């Protein structure tokens with residue numbers, strides 16, 4: 407994955423990015439650390455954490471927050487929605503078509519100029535539904 411986009415990155419940042427891109431999941435910082443360590447043994451958590459911040463600011467990954475204590479990292483950069491399981495915490499991507507009326511309503515109520523809306527479905531995943 408020595409493409410142009412990532413060729414200017416340090417090997418630590420590349421390892422972090424690769425960990426995220428190779429995972430199907432939305433990883434927490436600690437999970438990213440575990441992936442990056444497999445690619446680059448000896449990388450520290452602090453380095454991973456700083457790399458995550460850098461990659462996010464560069465627009466190479468996305469950070470998604472679910473409450474104060476749950477931040478995950480997403481390789482998918484375009485607008486999409488998520489479903490999260492209340493029982494096991496499983497998080498999956500989904501794509502919904504957001505009705506124009508909802509965006510307008512949200513803009514009206516918040517008095518914000520509308521950019522985009524992302525929705526999070528919370529419920530029980532197929533495994534937890536039993």
Ligand SMILES: [Zn+2]
Pocket residue numbers: 491492493494495496530531532533534535
């Ligand atoms: Zn579940």
Ligand SMILES: [Zn+2]
Pocket residue numbers: 432480482486487488498499
């Ligand atoms: Zn996602």
